[in-house]
Amino acid sequence: MQLAHYLGLLLQAEHSLSDAFQEVGRAHAAEADVYFICQKLVRQCDEHAESLRPFVQRYSEQAPDEPERLHSELFQGSRSGGLGLLRDLQDLYLMTAECDICWVMMGQAAQGARDSELYEVATRCGVETSTQAAWLRTRMKQAAPQALVVS
Amino acid sequence: MCAASRHLSDRIADVWGERTPYGPGDPWPVRVDAFLDDSIGEEEVDAWFRSASILHSNGDAMDIGVKDGRIVGVRGRAVDRINHGRLDPKDLYGWQAVNSPDRLTRPLVREGSELVETDWDTAMDRIVSRSQDLLGEGPGGWGHFGFYTTGQLFLEEYYTLGVIGKAGIGTPHMDGNTRLCTATAAASLKASFGTDGQPGSYIDIDHCDALALFGHNVAETQTVLWMRMLDRRRGPEPPKMVVVDPRRTPVADEADVHLAVRPGTNQALMNGLLRELIVNGWYDADYVRDHTLGFDELRSVVEAYPPELVADICDVSVEDIQEAARILGTAQRLVSTVLQGFYQSNQATVAACMVNNLHLIRGMIGRPGAGIYQMNGQPTAQNTRETGADGDLPGLRNWENPDHIEELARLWNVDRQKIPHWAAPTHAMQIFRYAEQGSIKLLWVSATNPAVSLPELSRIRDILAKEGLFLVVQDLFLTETARLADVVLPAATWGEKLGTFTCVDRTVHISDKAVEPPGEARSDLDIFLDYARRMDFRNKDGAPLITWDDPESAFEAWKECTRGRPCDYTGITYERLRGGSGIQWPCNDRHPDGLERLYSDGVFNTDPDYCETFGHDMVTGAVHTEADYRAKAPAGRAFLHSAEYQPSPEVPNERYPFTLTTGRTVYQFHTRTKTGRAPQLQDAAPEVWAELHPLDAQALGVAEGDVLRITSPRGALKARARVCGTRQGTVFVPFHYGYWDKGEAAAPQEPERAANELTLTDWDPVSKQPLFKVAAVRVAKAANANGTYAPAPVIGASAPPDGSARTRGGPTAVASSRVEE
Numbered sequence: 001m002q003l004a005h006y007l008g009l010l011l012q013a014e015h016s017l018s019d020a021f022q023e024v025g026r027a028h029a030a031e032a033d034v035y036f037i038c039q040k041l042v043r044q045c046d047e048h049a050e051s052l053r054p055f056v057q058r059y060s061e062q063a064p065d066e067p068e069r070l071h072s073e074l075f076q077g078s079r080s081g082g083l084g085l086l087r088d089l090q091d092l093y094l095m096t097a098e099c100d101i102c103w104v105m106m107g108q109a110a111q112g113a114r115d116s117e118l119y120e121v122a123t124r125c126g127v128e129t130s131t132q133a134a135w136l137r138t139r140m141k142q143a144a145p146q147a148l149v150v151s
Numbered sequence: 152m153c154a155a156s157r158h159l160s161d162r163i164a165d166v167w168g169e170r171t172p173y174g175p176g177d178p179w180p181v182r183v184d185a186f187l188d189d190s191i192g193e194e195e196v197d198a199w200f201r202s203a204s205i206l207h208s209n210g211d212a213m214d215i216g217v218k219d220g221r222i223v224g225v226r227g228r229a230v231d232r233i234n235h236g237r238l239d240p241k242d243l244y245g246w247q248a249v250n251s252p253d254r255l256t257r258p259l260v261r262e263g264s265e266l267v268e269t270d271w272d273t274a275m276d277r278i279v280s281r282s283q284d285l286l287g288e289g290p291g292g293w294g295h296f297g298f299y300t301t302g303q304l305f306l307e308e309y310y311t312l313g314v315i316g317k318a319g320i321g322t323p324h325m326d327g328n329t330r331l332c333t334a335t336a337a338a339s340l341k342a343s344f345g346t347d348g349q350p351g352s353y354i355d356i357d358h359c360d361a362l363a364l365f366g367h368n369v370a371e372t373q374t375v376l377w378m379r380m381l382d383r384r385r386g387p388e389p390p391k392m393v394v395v396d397p398r399r400t401p402v403a404d405e406a407d408v409h410l411a412v413r414p415g416t417n418q419a420l421m422n423g424l425l426r427e428l429i430v431n432g433w434y435d436a437d438y439v440r441d442h443t444l445g446f447d448e449l450r451s452v453v454e455a456y457p458p459e460l461v462a463d464i465c466d467v468s469v470e471d472i473q474e475a476a477r478i479l480g481t482a483q484r485l486v487s488t489v490l491q492g493f494y495q496s497n498q499a500t501v502a503a504c505m506v507n508n509l510h511l512i513r514g515m516i517g518r519p520g521a522g523i524y525q526m527n528g529q530p531t532a533q534n535t536r537e538t539g540a541d542g543d544l545p546g547l548r549n550w551e552n553p554d555h556i557e558e559l560a561r562l563w564n565v566d567r568q569k570i571p572h573w574a575a576p577t578h579a580m581q582i583f584r585y586a587e588q589g590s591i592k593l594l595w596v597s598a599t600n601p602a603v604s605l606p607e608l609s610r611i612r613d614i615l616a617k618e619g620l621f622l623v624v625q626d627l628f629l630t631e632t633a634r635l636a637d638v639v640l641p642a643a644t645w646g647e648k649l650g651t652f653t654c655v656d657r658t659v660h661i662s663d664k665a666v667e668p669p670g671e672a673r674s675d676l677d678i679f680l681d682y683a684r685r686m687d688f689r690n691k692d693g694a695p696l697i698t699w700d701d702p703e704s705a706f707e708a709w710k711e712c713t714r715g716r717p718c719d720y721t722g723i724t725y726e727r728l729r730g731g732s733g734i735q736w737p738c739n740d741r742h743p744d745g746l747e748r749l750y751s752d753g754v755f756n757t758d759p760d761y762c763e764t765f766g767h768d769m770v771t772g773a774v775h776t777e778a779d780y781r782a783k784a785p786a787g788r789a790f791l792h793s794a795e796y797q798p799s800p801e802v803p804n805e806r807y808p809f810t811l812t813t814g815r816t817v818y819q820f821h822t823r824t825k826t827g828r829a830p831q832l833q834d835a836a837p838e839v840w841a842e843l844h845p846l847d848a849q850a851l852g853v854a855e856g857d858v859l860r861i862t863s864p865r866g867a868l869k870a871r872a873r874v875c876g877t878r879q880g881t882v883f884v885p886f887h888y889g890y891w892d893k894g895e896a897a898a899p900q901e902p903e904r905a906a907n908e909l910t911l912t913d914w915d916p917v918s919k920q921p922l923f924k925v926a927a928v929r930v931a932k933a934a935n936a937n938g939t940y941a942p943a944p945v946i947g948a949s950a951p952p953d954g955s956a957r958t959r960g961g962p963t964a965v966a967s968s969r970v971e972e
Contacts, residue, residue, distance in 0.1 A: 150294025
């Protein structure tokens, strides 16, 4: 059973995403909505990671060690300015996509393992992760013409 | 046969006037209020001109009295459906500002550090030449323009501005100060019912058996609506009343249940109230099944909010929550109203939607006495929203619907690509952010004063004064904002120009030109038309884009824009508006006299091809896609939105232990541009104050009248303390007081007066309305009162418990009131 492998992957992805929301929010604090919504999403990612803990325990026989908090390869570090905001949000978007697909896999695995608790967590967190991506998409669509054509 | 009794009273001291009690279903008695220059009797007036109020959002109809070419007073219109003759003190006395000697009478242009008088050609040439340079800067020229307008112009002016912005320049960067007052009303109506537009009418007050006011100090913000409520409360079978407000307002004093919630916790309270309704079975299961979507999710979210938890979060008693829920749950005809206590607070849009939910699950919509008023803060805000002079498209169209864009492109005869629709129109706070970053290089501000009214003023002043930002300000007076401008355009105002506007309950009024504007001042419509001509905006065929040249032709063009839309004006004409009462939209072939209530058949405007939005995530504001929306198959059903409570972005902490809320007094409007120039109003509330709870005052060693220094992470102000009925831990400061009457500067070296020195830059994720009600502040005593009272009115929420001081207007404030019996 390789479920623990994906649990580890997802846990690490949520940690990385949380760190990146934190960093991007702070770097772009002058964009008040970005700052405050990133703060909310930091808490949401941490809560997602926390929700996974019981399952890491449950499937611990196969679980890897506590994953390192690696800086994601998808996140290049924060930039500044209108174009920088767009690029940072794009990094976050790709990171949410990674989490999103992990949650889908987690849901599939939970069904195979007949683990209804994990399935419930995967469904709820998966929906929230899709919404994170939808917010990033909304905010980027708003910002793009001004950043790419006007500035 | 009508008998009439006439009373004289000081309406500064007697704000709401004489009671005319009435029972459920009875007509609200007529009471005609009037105030004229003291030397003039009603019979001496040369002529009366039709109008309505532009000093608050209620839409009270009045006639303007003119003698020798000068406005000499006002008289309420007995036949009008809105006010039955009554007037607010701001209307009785506020007209005097029109005659104020410091009106702008000539355009001004900046020469170095000075604004100097000039002629219209010079002023307009500067704007046009800057505009053309910016448009010539490449394909993104449109993005250098920002327009920030108001909720106080006329419909015809907004529509013209909207067309200039969207089809002339092609910029999405246009919004109104309506963003600060009414954006959440619009957002919640769209989210729940598919489009903007109040479901009910003020007449529902006449029929209701319960009234619920959510963050709405109606006694001070819409006094005539409050008179109507009070008259029901004093009559037979009075409606029960529930009030949610952290302050002990006159409305809270009158209520059967007052929930003085901790600021920022509205959503927790609403979840708790809805849970009580559902748990007790106080909902209409058939209506929910047939006419709504989302009930199961709503139920599962609110389940987690038992009264004990809500009492803890909101700091109110379990018993009061249960009693409020019982009133809301057992009423047969419930009227709910919502205003800034919800709109300018944490989780604004979803909390306002919860009030819609309350009515939807109880089936309390579209019949007499069952009404919701998602109130407006400003007189013509409804038109800013309808015409697309704010972050919406004209005719309540959906920017995500290609057919709606095509309709506008056909109507204006422009290429559809010209009309910006790649994202929601840019909201005010984002417009200022682009100006701060330098990508917006021309900002045109009409009839509003952001240097006092936007949050975090030190930042806003820096933006307005920024090198490289060409600031145009169009106003009546040299406001704090105008002082920072590159070009100032003197505008005509109410009484000096013709046009129409629409109040909260969809009633359209005409406002006639009664007198000539002073000097060279011009109507806002003429200014916009002149700009369009000079810019030579053309349609696809090379003909002028703007096809109208005066108010009535603008109105006729607007009617075409509304044809088939919810706000259908096609059955309204100027002539009909001069007939008697104002007329409600929709007014068309199907509803030739207007429609009193929307959604009587339980069919809402949620059809994907008709709706104004495909919706948002309530927590982040992420827009839902058309595919998501269609998958829900709304089929005319309304949406029940739900969300968990989340704490405010800024909560009190060790360093800043108090919560600041800001708001209004009955005597002033906005930044006092007009009311501050009407002596009776100005004298009643001449200077800023800060309201403290007695226990907080005691802990700080503060007594009535002591000077406080209030500090937030953004700034500081000084104000005298009024020890009164605000909730413990909460400080209230009115936002009316800026610096125009403090000297020449836009702000003194050390700003010390404006509430918005303290407020934070953040906004609701859906409505984008700034959060004025939840800043964390520190309070310290700066000086002793030395026998001076706080300059706060003793009428309204700032009333001290001991009634020690007096607010009265004296002999110059004697107004008349005639009650028909």
